[in-house]
Amino acid sequence: MSLSQRVMSYLNDLDMKYEVITHHPSHSSLGSAIAAQVPSAKIAKAVMLEDGQGHRMMAILPADSKLSLSALNDTLDGQYHLMKEQQVYQCFDDCEHGAVPPFPQAFNLDCIWDDSLGSLPDVYIEGGDHRSLVHLSQQEFGRMMAHTRSGHFSHQLYH
Numbered sequence: 001m002s003l004s005q006r007v008m009s010y011l012n013d014l015d016m017k018y019e020v021i022t023h024h025p026s027h028s029s030l031g032s033a034i035a036a037q038v039p040s041a042k043i044a045k046a047v048m049l050e051d052g053q054g055h056r057m058m059a060i061l062p063a064d065s066k067l068s069l070s071a072l073n074d075t076l077d078g079q080y081h082l083m084k085e086q087q088v089y090q091c092f093d094d095c096e097h098g099a100v101p102p103f104p105q106a107f108n109l110d111c112i113w114d115d116s117l118g119s120l121p122d123v124y125i126e127g128g129d130h131r132s133l134v135h136l137s138q139q140e141f142g143r144m145m146a147h148t149r150s151g152h153f154s155h156q157l158y159h
Helices: 005-013 029-036 069-076 085-091 115-119 138-144
Strands: 019-022 043-050 056-062 065-067 110-114 122-126 132-137 149-151 154-156
Touching (some): 043 085, 056 065, 056 154, 069 110, 115 149
Antiparallel strands (some): 019 132, 043 056, 065 154, 122 132
16 A cells, blocks of 8 residues: 555645655554654654544644643643544545544544644655655645644653
8 A cells, every 4th residue: 555545635636745755664653753764753643533522633743742632622622532443444444554644634634733843844744554654844734734723732752
């Protein structure tokens, strides 16, 4: 498998400038960082959330960070929890299991992204399989996230 078809269509429809980086298979965003020889702070990962009314939200944060649900819920004034794995698979049916691409608009999802991603010169994003990353400049990442919310809701795993 390669990049998600929805992701490729989304990028091409918006005429985004991007580069696909292939790497040895990995099963985590930290593993992708090692395999692609990219700093883990520059890789954006997605975490899928849902509230009590069934509203789904994608949280996007650096691969070297952990989501703080309490900080996210404070930011959104909501009560989100992690989605069940099977529900996530259904949302991303053209992706490999466990390879959730942080392109919320391609999947008609609301999102919030961590502010720390906005200070990076460029960002690498999981592409929907376990072998590729999409490399975007900060300008392109900013364009993609222009109409979404951001906040501080993660903390680094390692210093």
